[in-house]
Amino acid sequence: NVEDLLGHVKYLFFYLACGIAATMVNFFINTSSKVPTVGASGAIAGILGAYLFLFPKARVKTLLILFIFIYIISIPAIIMIGLWIIMQILSAYIEYGSKTGVGIAWFAHIGGFAAGLVLIILMKKRKKRPYLNKT
Secondary structure, three states: OHHHHHOHHHHHHHHHHHHHHHHHHHHHHOOOOOOOOOOOHHHHHHHHHHHHHHOOOOEEEEEEEEOOEEEEEEEEHHHHHHHHHHHHHHHHHHHOOOOOOOOOOHHHHHHHHHHHHHHHHHHHHHHOOHHHHOO
């Protein structure tokens, strides 16, 4: 959905910018970490931030397993993404400064999410300035 709205080229640059921002946030906040920042999770988190802003009323189909009962339920994306970012923040807080960790760059997830949210807001604000199109 985000790619459809931005177009392929803008989406690629948006994705890369979120990944770079995620890496920078992780590097500057968690300087004592021995965990290398590799992978696309920060960029994906940026896409989640953009999705939350662009589609605040969207619903997500989710698999819910309660003991032996399996359900597919539809919940608001804002709840699912909200729970996800809370888990990232709590995990980062718990693991911050730890010499032994699970090898996940939590701050990259948080930084990527924040970057995606801020970038998409700035992109949408820029698009809404009609006075720039007047001749």
